[in-house]
Amino acid sequence: MKSNFEFTESGLIFSIKDRETMRKFKYTAEDFSSHGEAFKWLKKYVDTEGKFPSIDMIRTVQPTLDSSASDAGFKYCYDEFKEQVQWRRLMEIHQGTKDLMGENTREYLNKLLPALNRLIVTSSDDVTPYDDGLTDRYDEWQDRRNLREKSKEGIVGVKTQFKIVNKTGIGWMGGNLISLFARPTVGKTWLCVDAAVTAAMAGNRTLLISTEISKHDMNLRSDVVTAQRMGFEFSHTDLRTGNPINEKEYIKFLKKNKSQNSLICDRISGKDGMSIDDISGLVTQHKPQFLVIDGVYLIGSSNSKKGSAMWEQSHSLFYGLKSLALARDIPVFVTTQANRDADNLYVTPKADQVAFGDALIRASDTVLGVAMVEGNKNQRILQIEKYREGANPADKIYMHFDVDKGKIFEEEGTGFDINWADIK
Numbered sequence: 001m002k003s004n005f006e007f008t009e010s011g012l013i014f015s016i017k018d019r020e021t022m023r024k025f026k027y028t029a030e031d032f033s034s035h036g037e038a039f040k041w042l043k044k045y046v047d048t049e050g051k052f053p054s055i056d057m058i059r060t061v062q063p064t065l066d067s068s069a070s071d072a073g074f075k076y077c078y079d080e081f082k083e084q085v086q087w088r089r090l091m092e093i094h095q096g097t098k099d100l101m102g103e104n105t106r107e108y109l110n111k112l113l114p115a116l117n118r119l120i121v122t123s124s125d126d127v128t129p130y131d132d133g134l135t136d137r138y139d140e141w142q143d144r145r146n147l148r149e150k151s152k153e154g155i156v157g158v159k160t161q162f163k164i165v166n167k168t169g170i171g172w173m174g175g176n177l178i179s180l181f182a183r184p185t186v187g188k189t190w191l192c193v194d195a196a197v198t199a200a201m202a203g204n205r206t207l208l209i210s211t212e213i214s215k216h217d218m219n220l221r222s223d224v225v226t227a228q229r230m231g232f233e234f235s236h237t238d239l240r241t242g243n244p245i246n247e248k249e250y251i252k253f254l255k256k257n258k259s260q261n262s263l264i265c266d267r268i269s270g271k272d273g274m275s276i277d278d279i280s281g282l283v284t285q286h287k288p289q290f291l292v293i294d295g296v297y298l299i300g301s302s303n304s305k306k307g308s309a310m311w312e313q314s315h316s317l318f319y320g321l322k323s324l325a326l327a328r329d330i331p332v333f334v335t336t337q338a339n340r341d342a343d344n345l346y347v348t349p350k351a352d353q354v355a356f357g358d359a360l361i362r363a364s365d366t367v368l369g370v371a372m373v374e375g376n377k378n379q380r381i382l383q384i385e386k387y388r389e390g391a392n393p394a395d396k397i398y399m400h401f402d403v404d405k406g407k408i409f410e411e412e413g414t415g416f417d418i419n420w421a422d423i424k
Contacts (some may be wrong), residue, residue, distance in 0.1 A: 011072030172331035182370035207288035211295035224406030348383035
């Protein structure tokens with residue numbers, strides 16, 4: 001009768017079918033009790049052939065593996081394997097220190113406690129050794145290089161609506177919190193829609209959450225922005241008010257627009273508002289690669305104590321969003337309002353002019369302030385207040401902003417002084 005160790009280890013080898021799963025498995029062949037040689041063979045095969053073997057091949061080449069474990073699943077086997085390895089290491093510690101029990105208590109504790117502490121650290125998925133001799137980071141670099149080669153824009157991460165950012169080779173990365181703020185009426189919601197449409201059309205599953213605008217209106221805004229990218233043109237005003245439109249073209253667009261990458265949500269059934277826990281649940285359920293939240297200041301914080309000060313609630317909210325981005329390994333793009341101190345619509349708000357913005361600014365990886373352009377209603381200026389991914393790609397980003405037609409795009413010449421009169 002085969003042991004549970006053999007079943008678990010066999011199931012692991014059968015279930016490691018791609019590089020992502022291989023990277024999640026932080027153990028070596030020496031950590032196996034029965035099938036270390038089979039694991040060595042698997043890694044060598046992948047390194048040599050550049051692909052993973054089929055289950056039938058594994059069964060043929062490694063007949064000592066338990067074939068009944070071929071459909072056990074990686075998560076189950078990985079969790080079981082971790083427990084087994086931890087138990088074996090604990091027994092090794094016990095064997096190495098038991099002779100001192102009852103003889104020299106101080107020496108026994110001096111050997112036992114550091115060993116137990118090392119066991120706790122090495123058994124945690126939250127802490128990994130830097131210098132473990134493995135080539136994981138090289139494999140990760142190869143994946144990033146492949147992503148850049150396959151991407152039309154040559155970027156790693158989620159495509160942004162800003163060409164100057166995409167040119168750095170880094171889009172919105174997993175774990176990033178991107179915050180954008182402006183005074184009311186400047187266009188935060190439209191920039192949210194543009195961010196979501198850009199990511200979705202680049203192939204990224206995107207969840208757009210609105211706390212202020214209905215799902216119906218978000219759909220119409222998405223229509224005019226998406227239509228522009230697909231060679232159609234409609235007026236948001238006409239769609240929203242029922243004015244005459246080219247009905248055949250609109251039907252043609254709606255039938256053609258079927259990527260299934262865009263999800264929109266404006267409420268949780270049975271609730272008056274949304275909390276971080278609600279959003280986390282939506283992310284768990286729908287598994288987006290990019291999360292966009294319009295009006296983040298209306299999101300409730302689940303962790304703050306009842307009756308706590310507003311600054312405490314805001315701190316809990318914004319760091320909760322950052323934790324969500326890190327835990328799910330997705331970029332999170334949020335908008336909020338500047339306060340009344342930023343009363344000039346034609347000057348980009350500063351970080352200290354955002355309501356409870358100190359926590360948001362500190363938690364964010366990228367911070368954008370938005371202002372209108374005096375004398376030109378169809379243009380906006382975005383000031384990059386913070387950019388954690390490296391050198392700031394541009395002091396300012398200049399956007400064409402004819403939102404009624406869905407024409408939202410970065411003007412040529414971003415990062416330099418522009419004579420707006422020369423831009424047609």
